[in-house]
Amino acid sequence: MKQFAFTPSLIAGATLALTAGFTTTAYAADEVKKVERIEVTGSRIKRSDMEGPSPVQSISRADIDNMGYDNLQQLLERMPVAGSGTFSTRGNNQDSTANGSAAVSLRGLGADATLVLINGRRVAISAFAEGITNSFVDINSIPVSAIERIDILKDGASAIYGSDAVAGVVNVILKKDIDGIEVNLGYGGTDGPNYEETSASIVWGTSNEKSSASVIIDYFKNTSLSSSEMGSLGTADQTAFGGEDFRSSRGFPGSFDVNGVQMADPSCPTDRVSSSNSCVFDYGPYGYIAPASERIGAISQFEYNFDNGITAFLEMAVQHNSSVAMGAPTPLDKGAALTVPANHPNNPFGQEVGINYFRTVDAGARQWDIESDTMRFVAGLRGEFNDWSWETAVQKGRSKSVQTGDRTQGWVRTDFLQQEIDAGNYNPFGGTYNDPAVIDRITTSLVRQGESHMTSFDANISGEAFSFGDDVVMMAAGIEYREEDVTDIPDDQFRRGLIFGTEAVSAAASRDQYAAYVEFSIPLADTLELQLAGRHDDYSDFGTTTNPKVALRWAPTDEITVRGSWAQGFRAPSLAQVGLGPSEKSQFFKDNYRCDATGLDCDALDYNIEFAGNPDLQPEESESWNVGFIWAPSAEFGLSVDVWSITQDNKIDQEEFGPIYNSECNNQNSTVCVRLAPTGGASLGTIDKIYSTFKNVSSQEVSGIDFSANYNHSLDDLGLLKFNLEWAYQNKFEKDGRDYSGEYGYPEHRWIFSTNWEVGDFNTNVNLSYVGEFEDTPDIDFDGNLDFDSNTSRMIDSQVLVDLQTSYRITESAKLSLGINNLFDEEPPFAIGDGDSDLYGYASGVHNPRGRYIYTKVSFSF
Numbered sequence: 001m002k003q004f005a006f007t008p009s010l011i012a013g014a015t016l017a018l019t020a021g022f023t024t025t026a027y028a029a030d031e032v033k034k035v036e037r038i039e040v041t042g043s044r045i046k047r048s049d050m051e052g053p054s055p056v057q058s059i060s061r062a063d064i065d066n067m068g069y070d071n072l073q074q075l076l077e078r079m080p081v082a083g084s085g086t087f088s089t090r091g092n093n094q095d096s097t098a099n100g101s102a103a104v105s106l107r108g109l110g111a112d113a114t115l116v117l118i119n120g121r122r123v124a125i126s127a128f129a130e131g132i133t134n135s136f137v138d139i140n141s142i143p144v145s146a147i148e149r150i151d152i153l154k155d156g157a158s159a160i161y162g163s164d165a166v167a168g169v170v171n172v173i174l175k176k177d178i179d180g181i182e183v184n185l186g187y188g189g190t191d192g193p194n195y196e197e198t199s200a201s202i203v204w205g206t207s208n209e210k211s212s213a214s215v216i217i218d219y220f221k222n223t224s225l226s227s228s229e230m231g232s233l234g235t236a237d238q239t240a241f242g243g244e245d246f247r248s249s250r251g252f253p254g255s256f257d258v259n260g261v262q263m264a265d266p267s268c269p270t271d272r273v274s275s276s277n278s279c280v281f282d283y284g285p286y287g288y289i290a291p292a293s294e295r296i297g298a299i300s301q302f303e304y305n306f307d308n309g310i311t312a313f314l315e316m317a318v319q320h321n322s323s324v325a326m327g328a329p330t331p332l333d334k335g336a337a338l339t340v341p342a343n344h345p346n347n348p349f350g351q352e353v354g355i356n357y358f359r360t361v362d363a364g365a366r367q368w369d370i371e372s373d374t375m376r377f378v379a380g381l382r383g384e385f386n387d388w389s390w391e392t393a394v395q396k397g398r399s400k401s402v403q404t405g406d407r408t409q410g411w412v413r414t415d416f417l418q419q420e421i422d423a424g425n426y427n428p429f430g431g432t433y434n435d436p437a438v439i440d441r442i443t444t445s446l447v448r449q450g451e452s453h454m455t456s457f458d459a460n461i462s463g464e465a466f467s468f469g470d471d472v473v474m475m476a477a478g479i480e481y482r483e484e485d486v487t488d489i490p491d492d493q494f495r496r497g498l499i500f501g502t503e504a505v506s507a508a509a510s511r512d513q514y515a516a517y518v519e520f521s522i523p524l525a526d527t528l529e530l531q532l533a534g535r536h537d538d539y540s541d542f543g544t545t546t547n548p549k550v551a552l553r554w555a556p557t558d559e560i561t562v563r564g565s566w567a568q569g570f571r572a573p574s575l576a577q578v579g580l581g582p583s584e585k586s587q588f589f590k591d592n593y594r595c596d597a598t599g600l601d602c603d604a605l606d607y608n609i610e611f612a613g614n615p616d617l618q619p620e621e622s623e624s625w626n627v628g629f630i631w632a633p634s635a636e637f638g639l640s641v642d643v644w645s646i647t648q649d650n651k652i653d654q655e656e657f658g659p660i661y662n663s664e665c666n667n668q669n670s671t672v673c674v675r676l677a678p679t680g681g682a683s684l685g686t687i688d689k690i691y692s693t694f695k696n697v698s699s700q701e702v703s704g705i706d707f708s709a710n711y712n713h714s715l716d717d718l719g720l721l722k723f724n725l726e727w728a729y730q731n732k733f734e735k736d737g738r739d740y741s742g743e744y745g746y747p748e749h750r751w752i753f754s755t756n757w758e759v760g761d762f763n764t765n766v767n768l769s770y771v772g773e774f775e776d777t778p779d780i781d782f783d784g785n786l787d788f789d790s791n792t793s794r795m796i797d798s799q800v801l802v803d804l805q806t807s808y809r810i811t812e813s814a815k816l817s818l819g820i821n822n823l824f825d826e827e828p829p830f831a832i833g834d835g836d837s838d839l840y841g842y843a844s845g846v847h848n849p850r851g852r853y854i855y856t857k858v859s860f861s862f
Contacts, residue, residue, distance in 0.1 A: 039120065039462070041151035041171040043531065044160060044476035045521050046389055046462045053531050053551035053563045054155040055628060055642045055706065057081065057726065061148055061175075066756060066765035068805050068819040068855060070186055070199040070220055072139045072147075073102035076170070077848075078769050080728035080750035081154055081706070083108025084845060101126050101372070103136035106154070106167040107646060107702055108733060108746060111136035113571055115157070115165040118142065118172050119315065121378065121458070124397030125575075127450030128488060129507065135486070135574035138399065141319045141374040143218030145184060145201035146299045148175045154706060156624035156646060158569030159533040159549035162480070162515055166569045166622045167646060174315075176301060178205020178214040181862045188855025192825070195225040195290060195850065199857075211304045217297070224292040224324070225850065227840070228285035233828070233849050236284040238841045243832045244782070246588060246839040247272075249605050250331030250501070251279035253431040254358030256340070258349050260680030262356050262600065266348055267430045276600050278357050283328030284840055286365045289849055293323040308383075313393075315378040325368040325403075329361045330412040331501035334676050335608070335688045338418055338428075346427040355428060356686075360417070362433040363443055366410040366502065372401040388463030395456045403448040407440060413498045416442045444493060448505075452486040452575075465520065474521040485510035486575040495582075507613065509579025513572075514538045529553040531565075541578060545570045545619055561630040563642075569624060573617035577652055577694050580613030584689075587657065588835040590783045591687055593666045598682040604782040604835060609690045611654065618696050622648045628706075636712040645703040650696040651735075658785030660692060704730040719759025727751035738789045744834055745845055747772040747798075761809040766802065771846060773798045782835045797829035799847060807857075817857040825852035 039046050042054040057079070069075040077086050086105045103111035103126075111130060116123060116137035126138040150172055157165035182203040189196040198221045205214035227234035236246040249255070253265030255278045268279035297319035304312045332338060338355040340347050347353070380393025405411045420426035425438050460478030467473075488507040493499050495506070517535035524530050531551035538544045551565035586606045595602040628642030664673035668684055671691075678685040707727040714720055728750045733740040740746045749772030757764045777793040778786050805819030828847035833839050842849055 041120070041169060042153045042155060042157060042160065043521075044460060044462060044478065044517070044519050045474045046476075053529065053553035054153060054157075054565055055563070055626060055640070055644075057152040057154060057708070059150040059152070063754075064144065064147060064150075065807075065817075066754070066763075066805060067767060067803065068817070068821060068857070070144055070197060071102075072142055072144055072172075073104070075144070076104045076139065076150075078752055078767075079152065080726050080752060081106055081152055081168070083730070083750075084110075084745045086111070086845070101128065101130070101136075101138040102140045103130065104139060104170055106152070106170070107704075108730070109167040109646065109648070109700075109702060110134060112574055113164065113166040113648075115161055115163075115169045116172070117161070117169060118317075118376070119174055119378075120171060121393075121395060122397075122454065122456065122482070123376065124374065124399045124454040125452050125484075125486065127372070127399045127401040127452045127486065128403075129505065129574065129576035135576050138372070138374070140293075140295065140321055141297070141372070141399070142172055143201070143216065143220070143295070143297045143299065143319070145199075145203065145218045146174050146216040146297075148173045154642070154644065155565055155626050156567040156569040156622060157549075158547045158622070159535045159567055160517065160519065162535060162537055163570060163572040163619075166571050166620070166624075166648065174299060174301065175203065175205075175216065176214065177207060177212060178203060179207055180205065183860045183862075184857065185859075186855060186857040188819075188853055190225075190851050190853050192851045193225055193229040193289075195223055195853075197222045197853075197855070209305070211302070213300070213302045215298065215300045218299075219296050221294045222290065222292065224288050225290040226285075227287040227289055230289055230840075230849060233289070233840050233842060234285050234287075235841075236282050236839050238832065238839075241830060241841055243830070243841055244604070244835075245280070246604065246833070246835070247280035247282050248328075248331060248359070249274065249276070249278035249280060249357045249603065250333060250359045251281040251357055252329070252359040252361040253279050254332075254428060255279050255356045256349065257334075257354035257356050257679060258351070260682075263349075265429055265431070274603055276602060278603075281328070281331075281359050281361075283331075286326060286328040288324070288326055291324045291326070293321065295319065295321045310381055310383040312381055313379070315376065317374070317376040319372075319374045321370075321372040321374075323370045323372075325370065327366050327502075329359050329363060329365055329410055330499075331606075332358045332360070332412075332414070333500070334686050336414045336500050338414065338421065340421055340428060343424075344421065344427075345424050346429050346432070348429060358428055360410070360412045360442070361431075363412050363439050364408070364410040366405065368403045368405055368409075370401065370403050372399070374399045386463075388461050390459075390461045392459040393457070395454070395458075397454040397456075399452045401450045403446075405446045407443040407445055411444050411446050411499065412442050413444045413493065414500060415498055416444070444499075446491040446493060446499065448488070448490050450486070450488040452484070454482065454484050456480065456482040468523060471523040471526075473523070475519065477518040478516070480515040480517075481513070482515075483510075483512045484575060486579070488576070501586075505576075505583040506581030507576045507579045507583070508581070509541075509575040509613075511539055511541045511572075511575065511578075513540065527555045533567075537570075537572075539572060539619075541615075542573065542618060545621075559631060559633045561632075563629070564625070564627040566625045567623070569622040571620040571622070571652075573619065573652055576613075577617055578613055578615055580611060580694070583611045584608050585611070588782060588839075589657070589661070589779075590781070591665070592783055594682075594684045594686070597684050598678075600682070601686060607687050607690065609657070609692055612691070612693050614694050617652055617694065618650055620648055620650050620652055620696070622646060636714075637710070639707070639709040642706045643703075644706065645701070647699070647701045649699045651698040651700055652694055652696055653698045654694050655692045655697065656736075656786075657690075657692070658783075660690060662785070665690070698736045700735040701732060702730065702734075703732045704728060715759075719757060719762075722754075722756040722758075724754045724756075725751065738786070742773075743775050743788050744778040744796075744831075745774065745843060747774040747846065749798075762806065763808075764804075764806040766804050769801045769803070771799050774843075774846075777832045778834055794832070796831045796843060799826060799829055801826055813861045815859045817859075819855050819857075821853040821855070822848075822851060827851070 153169040186199040382391040465475035519533040549567035632638035676685040807817035828842035
């Protein structure tokens with residue numbers, strides 16, 4: 001990466017020199033009235049105006065209330081700037097690696113390329129990574145009732161904030177300056193499937209000239225929405241609806257190896273016998289569309305103004321979340337090496353047979369109970385010295401998660417199962433439901449534990465650096481230090497290979513990091529502002545990186561503003577990517593080599609892929625630019641257009657599966673694509689496991705256009721109408737020579753249009769959310785090789801959702817709200833799916849299958 005002119009010693013020296021004089025006796029009250037300056041997301045310099053040189057979308061408290069969501073993830077996924085990689089508890093199952101959590105992905109670059117801040121400061125990452133190695137901030141740990149506004153910086157910001165701010169920044173600003181008590185209660189549910197949400201919060205605050213204090217307690221609970229309630233969206237066999245049959249070969253009844261030939265259990269219904277003589281199983285009804293969850297949290301903020309002008313501040317937050325994840329009963333394959341002796345009392349074959357594919361349905365569905373606890377503590381001082389503002393703080397953060405499963409939750413150990421089969425106690429034939437006492441002897445309890453910690457210190461200054469013509473150059477500078485560590489420890493029974501069919505993750509890593517930054521706002525003319533910023537980061541595990549940013553803001557008239565920016569950025573390898581231990585996931589694909597050689601395994605089956613970490617990973621590098629203009633001819637009307645581009649190099653990604661399969665899986669003796677010993681004279685055995693890792697293997701370029709418009713129209717006695725449009729067009733998402741834009745999970749168009757009508761004590765809000773069409777099935781023949789660039793699939797339809805809310809202020813201290821989300825009960829558009837996470841007739845990362853949701857809220861203030 002190109003080096004910037006500012007060095008750490010220069011920046012740190014400037015910071016220390018300017019802060020050295022900040023003593024308790026240096027402050028004197030300035031009798032001259034000063035212009036109030038505030039810090040805007042995207043800049044460390046305090047400004048007198050809100051509009052900086054970088055585009056920021058601000059979601060106010062009123063906007064949050066009008067949308068009616070009690071869940072931050074549901075709110076953010078409606079924003080057009082969010083894209084692929086935004087995920088939630090929706091669809092959590094026993095194979096998810098970040099169960100109970102949620103994250104936002106700006107521009108579709110992934111949750112690990114989006115920096116999430118609270119009050120402008122970093123937050124400890126989730127203890128459990130998503131997708132095995134993608135570290136993220138769990139936005140479920142931020143209660144909606146505590147939020148004053150959300151700023152979404154739609155620009156690269158590594159020069160300001162450091163790592164992860166590649167696609168942009170989501171800065172959650174918490175409520176302050178509260179005076180009194182506010183109580184909020186909410187309840188809602190779907191009018192089709194049985195799903196409910198309950199929320200409650202208490203907001204208290206007090207303030208005077210010397211101090212202020214606030215405490216916010218928030219509670220949220222939702223019931224589960226089971227896949228079995230969802231009709232066509234709750235089955236893996238989508239052939240009746242125009243899709244694929246993704247039913248599993250791990251069946252109940254099962255299939256067996258008899259003299260080297262696979263045979264389905266004689267009792268398997270004929271319509272479930274596959275071409276390779278497996279007895280297929282529909283696991284679709286066993287999952288949750290939305291798992292039950294419960295969250296309770298508290299946030300407190302305190303400030304005290306000393307007589308010398310220095311303010312002490314304190315922030316404390318704790319959150320406890322509980323959730324569940326469920327999946328189909330334990331699937332077993334040849335890798336379990338299970339056999340049935342010839343003398344087993346229920347053996348219909350009269351000889352020893354191997355269990356090729358089987359599922360312990362009689363032991364029940366697998367379920368995780370997930371408990372997550374987060375803690376955040378910030379303490380600091382701020383003040384002013386002459387024309388400079390300064391602030392320093394320390395922070396401690398922790399995220400802890402525990403997943404548990406007991407004997408009643410379907411967790412089968414293969415060695416226990418073999419013992420009971422050998423003793424003739426467990427009958428694996430005929431789809432038999434075995435005695436509960438036997439089930440108790442083949443099941444076990446499991447624990448997965450994860451924890452992440454962050455300790456940080458920061459100090460910064462902002463003020464007038466020096467005169468420049470008739471104006472002054474504004475400057476901000478600061479230093480930061482951060483320590484981070486993460487551990488993810490699966491149950492030892494996973495490590496010993498005794499638990500089958502469930503993805504297991506292990507990771508352990510730590511690092512410390514120093515940083516120094518500087519930023520200047522230079523008035524080149526009365527209407528032209530130049531922003532220069534640079535940041536130097538020094539990491540203990542991979543070295544240093546320096547990143548600059550240059551931005552211009554030109555306001556030739558009061559109505560028109562033109563802005564542009566260019567920046568370099570980086571993303572440090574996540575601790576999970578560096579410290580990953582042996583971790584498994586499953587993927588559906590067709591084993592064409594074995595099919596061609598033997599005529600077996602010709603269906604898309606689920607196979608295991610094992611990943612390991614890579615301590616030699618280097619940081620991802622990025623370059624971004626943005627050019628836009630704002631036209632605001634009046635206080636009632638304004639619009640903006642921004643053209644943007646982000647290029648990432650050294651992108652950290654798992655090795656692409658297709659090339660691994662093509663180069664390794666036609667070799668019976670491969671140590672990368674490991675096959676079981678062939679039987680019956682076959683040349684290739686069944687794939688047991690494929691080994692992979694993460695490397696700096698790819699690059700990607702993403703570009704598009706953002707359009708925003710707002711208009712307020714007075715109806716005199718009939719009140720005030722407000723209109724707002726946020727539209728995002730992504731014309732390119734090129735990765736490794738393939739353009740994903742318009743392909744599966746990457747719609748080109750997203751927008752949200754809001755209309756708000758205020759009249760007297762009534763307030764009515766209508767939101768229209770649009771997600772454009774995109775192409776289905778990225779791997780059209782499901783052979784493990786992406787082929788959307790050479791094959792054309794069907795299109796997944798666009799979707800418009802309508803949300804309606806009306807509220808009435810009963811008295812000055814009481815307000816009642818009624819609302820309907822997805823007013824017309826739109827179902828998600830049909831999708832064949834990707835053969836991986838989307839198997840049930842819709843694209844779960846883009847569309848929400850919940851249906852019409854009706855809610856009511858009431859607020860009291862005292």
